Amino acid sequence: xxxxxxxxxxxxxxxxxxxxxxxxxxxxxxxxxxxxxxxxxxxxxxxxxxxxxxxxxxxxxxxxxxxxxxxxxxxxxxxxxxxxxxxxxxxxxxxxxxxxxxxxxxxxxxxxxxxxxxxxxxxxxxxxxxxxxxxxxxxxxxxxxxxxxxxxxxxxxxxxxxxxxxxxxxxxxxxxxxxxxxxxxxxxxxxxxxxxxxxxxxxxxxxxxxxxxxxxxxxxxxxxxxxxxxxxxxxxxxxxxxxxxxxxxxxxxxxxxxxxxxxxxxxxxxxxxxxxxxxxxxxxxxxxxxxxxxxxxxxxxxxxxxxxxxxxxxxxxxxxxxxxxxxxxxxxxxxxxxxxxxxxxxxxxxxxxxxxxxxxxxxxxxxxxxxxxxxxxxxxxxxxxxxxxxxxxxxxxxxxxxxxxxxxxxxxxxxxxxxxxxxxxxxxxxxxxxxxxxxxxxxxxxxxxxxxx
DNA sequence: TGAAATGTTGGGGCG
DNA sequence: ACGCCCCAACATTTC
Numbered sequence: 001x002x003x004x005x006x007x008x009x010x011x012x013x014x015x016x017x018x019x020x021x022x023x024x025x026x027x028x029x030x031x032x033x034x035x036x037x038x039x040x041x042x043x044x045x046x047x048x049x050x051x052x053x054x055x056x057x058x059x060x061x062x063x064x065x066x067x068x069x070x071x072x073x074x075x076x077x078x079x080x081x082x083x084x085x086x087x088x089x090x091x092x093x094x095x096x097x098x099x100x101x102x103x104x105x106x107x108x109x110x111x112x113x114x115x116x117x118x119x120x121x122x123x124x125x126x127x128x129x130x131x132x133x134x135x136x137x138x139x140x141x142x143x144x145x146x147x148x149x150x151x152x153x154x155x156x157x158x159x160x161x162x163x164x165x166x167x168x169x170x171x172x173x174x175x176x177x178x179x180x181x182x183x184x185x186x187x188x189x190x191x192x193x194x195x196x197x198x199x200x201x202x203x204x205x206x207x208x209x210x211x212x213x214x215x216x217x218x219x220x221x222x223x224x225x226x227x228x229x230x231x232x233x234x235x236x237x238x239x240x241x242x243x244x245x246x247x248x249x250x251x252x253x254x255x256x257x258x259x260x261x262x263x264x265x266x267x268x269x270x271x272x273x274x275x276x277x278x279x280x281x282x283x284x285x286x287x288x289x290x291x292x293x294x295x296x297x298x299x300x301x302x303x304x305x306x307x308x309x310x311x312x313x314x315x316x317x318x319x320x321x322x323x324x325x326x327x328x329x330x331x332x333x334x335x336x337x338x339x340x341x342x343x344x345x346x347x348x349x350x351x352x353x354x355x356x357x358x359x360x361x362x363x364x365x366x367x368x369x370x371x372x373x374x375x376x377x378x379x380x381x382x383x384x385x386x387x388x389x390x391x392x393x394x395x396x397x398x399x400x401x402x403x404x405x406x407x408x409x410x411x412x413x414x415x416x417x418x419x420x421x422x423x424x425x426x427x428x429x430x431x432x433x434x435x436x437x438x439x440x441x442x443x444x445x446x447x448x449x450x451x452x453x
Numbered sequence: 454t455g456a457a458a459t460g461t462t463g464g465g466g467c468g
Numbered sequence: 469a470c471g472c473c474c475c476a477a478c479a480t481t482t483c
Contacts, residue, residue: 199454321454360454372483373455380455439456443483 001141002148003035004056007046007156014074014267014351017344019313022165023174025158027215030175032153040141043150050082057091059148064092068099068216071257072351073264101130101220101254104261114262116366121258122251133221136176164310171312172211172347179212183223186246187230194242198249201305201316202389207246208314210348213253220250256356259366267355268336270364277452278364279445281332288331291432292323293341295395298424298431300407301381302326304394311394313347318384324361325375330438332445335362363446371446374439381407397427 005028010016016024032042045052057065065086069079079095086093097103102125108114115121159165173181186207190197197205212218227247231239238244263271270276283289291297295306305319315323320342327338335358342358343349359365363373385391388406392399398406400420405412409422410431417424424430 318454325455369454370483374457374483376456439483446483 001040002043002056002060002062002144003031003040004043004045004053005031006049006052007044007151007158008049009047010074013340014072014343017346017349018160019165019345019347020349021158022160022168022313023172023211023215023347025153025156026174027217028153030177034176035141038137038139038141040143041147041150043148044153044156046151046156049078050085053082054085054089056148057086057089060144060146062091064094066094066096069095069097070099071104071261073260073267076264098219098221099216100257101125101224101250102128104258107258114258115255116259118252118255118367121255122248125251125254130221130224133219133225165313167311168313168347171314174211174215174217176217179209179218182207182209182212183218183226187226190242191227191230191246192240192242194246196242198245199318199384201308201319202385202387202393206317210350210353211314214348214350214353220253223250252356253353255367256350256352259356260352263366266359266365267351270362271359271366272364272368274449275362275364278334278449279332280334283331283333288432289327289333289337289341291429292327292331292333292338296429296432297326298410298429299326299377300391300395300398300409301377301385304385304391307394309342309345313345315346316390318380319390320357321361322375322377322380324358325373326377328358328362329371329374329442330377330433330435332438332442335359335364372443374442376435376439378407378435395428398422 028042028044035042043056045056053065056062065082067079067082070076083093083095104114107121107124107128109120109124115124172178186209190205190207194205197203199205209218209223213220213223224247227239227243228237231237231243238247259266259271270278281288292302292306295303295310297303297306301319302323305315305323308319309315324335324338327333328335339354339358342354346354356365360368363369363371381388381391385407386403388401388403391406398409398420401409401412401422402416402420405416409417409428410424412420412422422428
């Protein structure tokens, strides 16, 4: 067996982002070390996936090439080309499914088509058996008499040249061992309270498994099995309400892949075609976009989220919904711009999940939030960051403000601002847009879209 | 996995 | 005792 990773020469809008590359570097490093411990190696190549795999296969005269299938449009084209090339070269192609609980073409509605609404999709999934995960290979792995050439990991230049990702290691341990630790921490310590705590961004109430899942360091079947195992003694599945909600979140990931597979154009185009004509706002020099990206919108919960993203490569899901709603509704900038920023900065950037998330927020996707559902950043802050711990952690210049004014500093009396050492427009920005005005304009833009329909 | 406007209900103060 | 008003609490509708 010869384990191979090929770093593609990919360009364009869905080439791996900077945060993805950071994670990949460490994940490959961990995988390489693990394989070495088992007497094997990780062979790294770069360039065309098809050419690289054909070359390695020829070098060791491989009988067959094995891989796990993917669902992104580019990957599907690549796999088809690989199949054909292997066939021509007289080698066997063996493709396996390992990234989902259920394959997108095995789940269908009563008309035999793809689902477009989550609830019936997930109900249908719950009626199916989830295959048990296979144990990982243990002990010594066999290898060829002579190992093929490999590119040193450093030569892929995956790590950022600027010190942007310096704090990432405090928050993440890429690799299979880190994934297993995260899973077992969650199941043992947080899963039962998941229903109550998952929406509170200052807690570690979520699983934080998304990057591990994206990179295949853990599979959803392993997660399913671990959750089921935690309730085995009492013979109940799911073991509790927290587990049930958590598994349905895994279900949203399944749904996202289902949609990407059946509607591959949604990575760039709205599923609801009329939204292609949405009157987005002009943004000369990307002034509004940059303020959002840099966490300088003047809305504390939004800025906290954007800074958490920049600092850790991740953002709590509740806050993702808030900042996404803010970009699409308050700033009225195209959801694709937000998706591109998430794509570059999230360590869990995933084409299926990112596409579903942004189309959901923008109201133009499958089973999406209606467009008029505009999040109020002050209320979201008051509801989900009641004690202000999240905002104080990521927007420290507001830390001395009392809770009452923390989520809307522009409404605080002068003396309270002075006492908290806050000067709006200087130590912290004025609101980039007025909430009431922005909301009204967003709704008017939506009416315009409907009128033209 | 909204928010805001609008409508309804019912307790309590008051004449 | 009774009607009236106020208003909070809750429900419904609309965006």
